[in-house]
Amino acid sequence: MSTEVKVPTLPESVSDATVAKWHKKAGDTVRRDENLVDLETDKVVLEVPAPADGVLESISAEEGDTVTADQVLGAIKEGEVPEDDQDGDDAEDASSDDEANDADEKKSTDRKKDADDDRDRASSPAPAPSSGGDARPSPSARKLAADNEIDPSSVEGTGRDGRVTKGDMLKHISGGGSRPVERVKMSRLRSRIAERMKEAQNTAAILTSFNEVDLHEVMQIRSKYKDAFQNKHGVKLGFMSFFVKAACEALDKHPVVNAAVEGDEIVYHGYQDVGIAVSTDRGLMVPVLRNAGQLSLAEIERQIAHYADKARAGKIELEDLQGGTFSITNGGVFGSLLSTPLLNAPQSAILGMHTIKERPVAIDGEIVVRPMMYIALSYDHRIIDGKDAVQFLVAVKEALEDPARLLLDL
Structure with a gap:
């Protein structure tokens, strides 16, 4: 049996609302009264609770859509939810722990690789700047590139064989090589x-x-x-x-x-x-x-x-x-x-x-x-x-x- 999830009665003088954030996605298990989605009005955010236990079968109104009172937002396929069903939270926690351990193990390796880069530059003639991309960036340079959403191939590398180093990436960032622009609709x-x-x-x-x-x-x-x-x-x-x-x-x-x-x-x-x-x-x-x-x-x-x-x-x-x-x-x-x-x-x-x-x-x-x-x-x-x-x-x-x-x- 499916139960519709509808926009609740809106406050007086408020004619519509915007779907601000879904806290569940289609296929997720939900519990009765659990907050499914936030609706934003001119002044307040309204929480829409799940009307029943089960699985979120479908979503009819996506984030950013304008909705009115009693409009259908989605549907829940009713059913019993196991007590230990936490939507994979335990697995995510375990994964996070593993990632943390992996990160710890990588730190010493990354430091050693960066030290090798430094020794290579000290013992070798400085190469002509390269367009990058032919040699794999150092681990710390890759991390900086990911954090700043930079394509490493766009950075000139001064490391061995034109490798992009952490210093190259920092210079690129500080020199304005990356000028990200984000366009966000007003709430x-x-x-x-x-x-x-x-x-x-x-x-x-x-x-x-x-x-x-x-x-x-x-x-x-x-x-x-x-x-x-x-x-x-x-x-x-x-x-x-x-x-x-x-x-x-x-x-x-x-x-x-x-x-x-x-x-x-x-x-x-x-x-x-x-x-x-x-x-x-x-x-x-x-x-x-x-x-x-x-x-x-x-x-x-x-x-x-x-x-x-x-x-x-x-x-x-x-x-x-x-x-x-x-x-x-x-x-x-x-x-x-x-x-x-x-x-x-x-x-x-x-x-x-x-x-x-x-x-x-x-x-x-x-x-x-x-x-x-x-x-x-x-x-x-x-x-x-x-x-x-x-x-x-x-x-x-x-x-x-x-x-x-x-x-x-x-």
């Missing part, structure tokens, strides 16, 4: 990110204002309480929770920064749903902390860690990414000193964090070294005036430079 997520970023630039009047923050007091608190915090709450105390709390306080004071443009209306939100940008292998995702202004530092850190794990594992859901009123992005984790972040439409503002650098600053007439961070607010100048943007950044700065007031809600 659905990357295409959607590009579309939204360009839409934001074309629609909003984006302007960016800057300030800097002395994080000495925040770092003192983290240093003093980080172990106790982690022991009690089971999560690390990071900088992001302080920034979320400071941003929410500033949004309370300057609600237009938390607003959005819809047609000819300004929509003011009486709550703060803060999106936190998370970098993944698939691209940038911005899961949303609901009612962030009402969360404690521990709740913020737990939710951020939860969303980051889901995003990087490809388990993020569309609902996790929708409905934010304001966003925060931290380029500092990659070493960015200063940037102008782009809006996450339809939001009207985004706060950019950057790397922390110790710099000399003047405090009470004295020069001291403090951990400083530049912060940036990109905003839609159609509804947010420069005064609001600057005062928002000042409010964030003041909250972070005196975090006791922030934590005591003063």
